[in-house]
Amino acid sequence: xxxxxxxxxxxxAMASSVAYAKSINIGFVTTLTTGAAIIGVDQKKAxxxxxxxxxxxxxxxDVNIIYEDDEFNPQKGKQKTEKLIKSGDxxxxxxxxxxxxxxxxxxxVLNANKILISANAGPSPLAGKNCHKNFFNISWxxxxxxxxxxxxxxxxxxxxxxxxxxxxxxxxxxxxxxxRTFKGKVVGKDMTTWPTQIDWSAEFTKVKxxxxxxxxxxxxxxxxxxxxxxxxQAGLSSTPLYSVYTLDSLSLPRLQQAKMxxxxxxxxxxxxxxxxxxxxxxxxVADFKKKHGSYPSFYAAQAYDSIFxxxxxxxxxxxxxxxxxxMRAALEKADFASVRGKVRFGNNHxxxxxxxxxxxxxxxxxxxxxxxxxxxxxxxxxxxxxxCNL
Amino acid sequence: MDxxxxxxxxLNGFQLxxxxxxxxxxxxxxxxxxxxxxxxHGSIYMVGAFTAxxxxxxxxxxxxxxxxxxxLTLLFGxxxxxxxxxxxxxxxxxxxxxxxxxxxxxxxxxxxxxxxxAGLAIPLPILLDGSINLPLGIVYPTYRLFIILIGVLxxxxxxxxxxxTRLGMLIRAGASNRVMASxxxxxxxxxxxxxxxxxxxxxxxxxxxxxxxxxxxxxxxEEILILAFVVIVIGGI
Numbered sequence: 001x002x003x004x005x006x007x008x009x010x011x012x013a014m015a016s017s018v019a020y021a022k023s024i025n026i027g028f029v030t031t032l033t034t035g036a037a038i039i040g041v042d043q044k045k046a047x048x049x050x051x052x053x054x055x056x057x058x059x060x061x062d063v064n065i066i067y068e069d070d071e072f073n074p075q076k077g078k079q080k081t082e083k084l085i086k087s088g089d090x091x092x093x094x095x096x097x098x099x100x101x102x103x104x105x106x107x108x109v110l111n112a113n114k115i116l117i118s119a120n121a122g123p124s125p126l127a128g129k130n131c132h133k134n135f136f137n138i139s140w141x142x143x144x145x146x147x148x149x150x151x152x153x154x155x156x157x158x159x160x161x162x163x164x165x166x167x168x169x170x171x172x173x174x175x176x177x178x179x180r181t182f183k184g185k186v187v188g189k190d191m192t193t194w195p196t197q198i199d200w201s202a203e204f205t206k207v208k209x210x211x212x213x214x215x216x217x218x219x220x221x222x223x224x225x226x227x228x229x230x231x232x233q234a235g236l237s238s239t240p241l242y243s244v245y246t247l248d249s250l251s252l253p254r255l256q257q258a259k260m261x262x263x264x265x266x267x268x269x270x271x272x273x274x275x276x277x278x279x280x281x282x283x284x285v286a287d288f289k290k291k292h293g294s295y296p297s298f299y300a301a302q303a304y305d306s307i308f309x310x311x312x313x314x315x316x317x318x319x320x321x322x323x324x325x326x327m328r329a330a331l332e333k334a335d336f337a338s339v340r341g342k343v344r345f346g347n348n349h350x351x352x353x354x355x356x357x358x359x360x361x362x363x364x365x366x367x368x369x370x371x372x373x374x375x376x377x378x379x380x381x382x383x384x385x386x387x388c389n390l
Numbered sequence: 391m392d393x394x395x396x397x398x399x400x401l402n403g404f405q406l407x408x409x410x411x412x413x414x415x416x417x418x419x420x421x422x423x424x425x426x427x428x429x430x431h432g433s434i435y436m437v438g439a440f441t442a443x444x445x446x447x448x449x450x451x452x453x454x455x456x457x458x459x460x461x462l463t464l465l466f467g468x469x470x471x472x473x474x475x476x477x478x479x480x481x482x483x484x485x486x487x488x489x490x491x492x493x494x495x496x497x498x499x500x501x502x503x504x505x506x507x508a509g510l511a512i513p514l515p516i517l518l519d520g521s522i523n524l525p526l527g528i529v530y531p532t533y534r535l536f537i538i539l540i541g542v543l544x545x546x547x548x549x550x551x552x553x554x555t556r557l558g559m560l561i562r563a564g565a566s567n568r569v570m571a572s573x574x575x576x577x578x579x580x581x582x583x584x585x586x587x588x589x590x591x592x593x594x595x596x597x598x599x600x601x602x603x604x605x606x607x608x609x610x611x612e613e614i615l616i617l618a619f620v621v622i623v624i625g626g627i
Binding site: 033034035037038041196198199201202205206208209222225226229230232233234235250254255257258259260 | 392394395398399402405406447502507508509510511512513514519520521529530531533534602603604605607608609610613
């Protein structure tokens with residue numbers, strides 16, 4: 001009897017190890033609980049859609065996605081990443097919305113000599129001095145989008161600017177980015193406690209007193225909607241608001257529901273927009289809308305791209321996902337159809353790409369969305385790439 | 391600093407104070423009178439916000455939404471007390487902290503299952519959505535003045551209830567000596583359920599008032615809970 005059981009388990013073990021060799025396991029760490037889950041859930045929808053679009057296969061390998069929830073918390077994110085790595089059968093780790101979560105978790109993956117692909121966070125240390133041969137970013141470096149916004153401000157002859165942003169890694173990068181390109185004067189700057197501060201009445205009072213030509217802001221996720229509502233309620237609607245990562249396909253439906261017409265026509269910058277005209281993007285946006293009834297967010301677009309990026313590398317290496325050097329070389333080529341059109345990697349494995357100015361508009365079905373109005377930065381590489389000695 | 395900035399920031403502080411008052415009043419009622427440490431008070435605040443937001447979107451009126459959500463939150467509080475909290479009055483405070491912390495996790499997840507993770511944003515009636523010109527050239531959001539007004543009205547109402555009515559007398563009697571009060575024929579259990587319901591309604595009201603500013607969000611209760619404890623420690627129980 002015991003012998004039978006033993007041989008049965010031995011067969012099972014063999015079967016599972018065979019299955020392991022025939023599949024690629026991708027750990028995807030994102031935020032699936034707390035109020036920030038709305039972003040993670042959107043990314044998960046996009047990853048699921050991407051897997052569906054590739055028929056669940058990368059080359060000959062079955063795709064197996066293991067989702068982990070970072071709970072919007074660096075300690076938790078690190079724990080979950082350790083869990084993925086220690087379980088031993090994860091080939092690639094991807095995901096990460098938050099810069100502070102990524103900075104805490106990255107060493108775990110990189111020290112284990114695995115490939116890490118950020119599907120959102122692009123903190124400056126990982127783009128510059130602490131860049132790593134096995135770290136890739138398929139979104140953008142945090143500074144780039146606000147740098148593009150600074151250019152837009154210059155184009156529109158804004159002379160004085162008030163800056164409101166949260167006080168954490170990405171918030172600081174966003175502000176540094178705008179200040180790097182904006183040629184006018186920053187007349188006031190408030191960095192608020194993240195993520196606990198959700199009331200800006202005191203800051204808005206200061207904005208009114210400073211009387212700037214425009215206000216620049218960055219509040220991702222649920223904070224964005226609250227910020228915009230309070231901005232209008234405080235009577236600041238006459239001061240043009242320029243934002244990055246604050247208005248997106250996640251917040252717009254809620255703002256529309258709350259009848260916040262003040263956001264229509266406001267400007268932001270982004271590397272992508274749902275209206276971009278390329279086959280990959282059209283298929284992604286159309287199927288996402290069909291399946292979920294809403295526009296995908298840029299977070300979703302990046303997550304979707306990350307799966308196609310991995311697929312390109314798996315196919316180029318003939319399915320040898322365990323060969324990290326070969327995989328890295330294949331990933332560096334960025335030989336895949338991106339929803340944003342043309343993209344390539346710089347020496348620091350961050351994308352070199354265009355950034356566009358986008359405006360909030362009403363689509364033909366009455367839904368609020370964003371539309372590209374012009375190119376703010378062309379073929380742009382982040383400024384930290386020169387500090388990276390890869 | 392200009393005087394108008396000073397006054398405006400004063401109003402900002404006053405408005406936040408009013409919200410904290412509404413929230414902490416319920417917390418201190420329950421803690422002071424029933425000797426129950428209720429960490430789940432913030433969850434009731436969240437449930438109040440979600441209920442009012444849903445009703446507002448259904449009825450297309452914020453005021454009606456609040457009017458209908460208030461008794462629902464009262465009922466929710468009483469049911470919560472009846473099912474879950476009644477059994478832990480006799481336990482020590484640490485047990486109560488543990489049990490009500492469990493309630494936080496349970497209710498957060500329940501709200502996520504019912505309403506999804508996105509939260510609910512609600513529009514304000516045109517009358518309140520905008521700003522008012524005050525003396526000294528101050529432009530202040532109408533809605534925040536409305537919150538201050540509601541806070542003052544509730545404070546007066548609470549004072550009247552506790553100091554001038556028979557129910558208030560019973561509450562005070564139950565607070566100072568619950569054994570003696572029940573010996574004199576007061577149904578302490580029912581009274582406590584009512585007090586808890588009242589506390590829940592106040593927390594719910596605070597949640598409803600903040601919803602148009604910040605929108606109803608999972609975990610919004612935990613953000614205010616710590617401040618509320620600071621308020622009741624400073625203000626006395």
